[in-house]
Amino acid sequence: MTDLSAMKRNALRRMPRPLLPLVATLALSLGQAQPASAQGFRLLDAPQVSPRIPGARNLSTDLQLAGKPTTADYIVAIVNSEPITHTEVDKRVARIFDTAGRNTRLPPADELRRQVLDALINERIQMQAAKAMGMTVADADVDAAIANIAAQNNLSLGELQSRMKADGLDYERYRNSLREQILLERVREREVNGRIRITDDEIDRVRAEAAAAGRDVDLNLAHLLLLMPEGASSAEQQRLAQKAADLQARAAQGANFGDLVKQNSDDKSTRDNGGIFGMRPASKLPELFTDAVKDLKVGQVSRVLRSNAGFHILKLIERENSAAATYTQHRARHILLRTTPQQDAEAGKRKLADIRKQIVGGQASFAQLARQFSEDGSATKGGDLGWAAPGQFVPEFEQALVALQPGQVSEPIVSRFGVHLIQLIERREVQLTDAQQREAARAVLREKRFEQAYEEWAAELRAAAFVDMRDE
Template identity: 65%
Template sequence: MTDHTTLTRRAPRPATRQPRALRALVQGLCLSLLVSTTAPAWAQFKQSPNVTPRIPGARNLSTELKIEGMQTTADYILAVVNQEPITHTEVEKRVARITDTAPAGARLPPPEELRKQVLDALIDEKVQISYAKTIGMDIPDAEVDGAIENIAAQNQMTLVDLRARMQADGLDFQRYRNSLREQLLLQRLREREVSSRIQISDDDLNAFMKEDPAAHSEVALNVAHILIAVPEKATQVQVAALLTKAQGIQERAAQGANFAQLAKEFSADTSTRDQGGALGLREASRLPELFVATAAKLKVGQVAPVVRSNAGFHIIKLIERENSAQATYTQQRARHILLRTNPQQPVSEQIDRMREIRKQIVGGQTSFAQMARQYSEDGSGARGGDLGWAAPGQFVPEFEKALTALQPGQISEPVVSRYGVHLIQLLERREVQLNEQQKREAAKQVLRERRFEPTYEEWARELRAAAYIEMRDAP
């Protein structure tokens, strides 16, 4: 039996932080709106009122199902990129998606400025996809199929349900599949090309730690929130009713109710709702000021009283706090059950099996450890599924995301990763002292993150300069 470390873990990266958004533009919005590892677009609007905010992109794969479906009766070409057209309809669909997923009260750029940013982002995407094809990079059909099954599972749907929902919404499954392939291709290309350009020497690291100590010791927070949106022209009676609703949810969360489930049920923030409201671990400077100020008063695991923003009422929970200056980081101890997938045991069947296993455990008919020993197709099964203590970043993203959303003792719903279907239980969390090597690794990660965005910008400009781009006027 293969050891569990080969199944769920990546190389250890103590005190790792979530990556920066690729650009302060609309770049790759189809990759970002519903992914927990990036902040929601509206949450990054911290500029002064006289500055037009821009929507950040991301390096992560969207779990959004509705990427097509806007009806149009006329279309025309706005730009041609290496013989690939960008149409008016493409731009309008992307604009509509941004607008539809922004919570009430979010401050978006003016419509024409937003369209310009979307068109600019689409040009970059076309350029990069063209480059990926030129160098022979592609995404195999099996990987696309696996991604679709994963997205269906994250939306608590079967593949049959997913197809039925798309058909009901007037969406074309093949177009969705092609779009997903492009998302995966862009994600892989950007990580490979940009990461390889970032070289950090010992001298760079020493200088960074000596000359900028505050930067590599910056507090990083993982907060989750539930947004109860308040309409812009809400009456006092409506506001009072929404506040009462928010306070009721806050009381339930503070008393130990599953915060992630509450977020999925009540939150108006579509960019974090499917991830249980979690924004992911990120530096305080990259979070809304309201969230930072509220989290400063909390201990890990606590839920704050209801706070108000322009978007509405927020229930905020501090999931994790990291500060290399304090020389600690959060470790988690978990156990899991793994059911592998293959053509004879597809994802949908294994999810159904895992739901039945979970039902028996939660119902008290058996124990998690017993079911792990009986069913887990992983080296940890003999230990009752125990994975030991792990630092942030040691598990694959799907596993880590689900684990972070749990409270000690809680059991996840089935989680799909590249290795199969997992059932995860968080046993406990603790703060651990960083040694000197880990401090250097933490600082190196911060420095890499600082360099990623400007390196990406430089790489994207070079690709764009070498591409054939023809802009066309609207008829």
């Protein structure tokens, strides 16, 4: 049974979110795949990798094409005796086109196929290396990933399987695809992180340089991006520049920046959130951005910025000195009902809705009903989860928790662990310790070195592998 420790486990124990490394690139590199460690902070016992499952479209182009008959399939490469077929390349290319944004710049078709084949060869080599090391992925990990995917798409497990069946997808093929992704992520993290060495002297130097350069601040920016299409004509460039200038003027005059972002921004990763990045160390933001906002007051809007990606407009939401920063801790309690074939998420939500009525109506206390009904290890303590820093709970749980006021009880919330009812007991501000600041500096160094370490590891594996390229 997954208990409180499973809910709160993470790679940086009790590390507040403002100190976590910025591991995904910003809009300046939209659409570029990240190495495994650059996929963001997550709970280690519930992998968050998955084929794409948009709410109103087919579950996965890759899986949809898998198993379809083809009239001319053939081998395009042999990797240590394992073949890669023309259809496999076709599936990956189709998935790229299906998920690419309207302004995403893709290489010419022949070059794209070459890059895709090269990526498939590297994946096959790394998968073989993981298996040679004896690495495996337990069924429970795959189940946790699927439960998370269903919850993120507001589906029960049964609904997910029904949609897959309606789209002609095979459930076991889907599970195998997830298992491979999880295994690739794990072998990359294990092998690459093991190559990165960081000394105390290097940490001291990073902290000293940040202080001297005024980079020991955390910034929360909102971002509006107008992408410049590849090969845009001078007229198109002028049109976008004028549009950016008009939007900047409206924002500077007091127009709602979040609304402008939702209506105009091409940065899909932040558009639905009004363009807000969240609090991040200035040292992990593009220099173009930090230079543009260094003289701004909170609430002000930057001038229009130009980069290779297009035109940017920034709004400074928050600024704080990270050397003296605090972070918010929450103390909460919850009731957890796990999803099973006999009790899916919808049944759990109905049951917890009835329990919530009893609590809100004063018929019973939250702690009393947690001891009676909760299927989490915290049940004996009345559901009390203790004090927790940002990033320690799964996103669905934390989002609901942050929205509560002390004493309030949430509506039933679905996560990869099951269905929760949450009560916020209290919240407090806590000063960052020196140890936490040192860990933040270590994370910055590790992130800077990951890509090079990953490339070196991948190149060594490739050099040692037998790869026979076939003429298409």
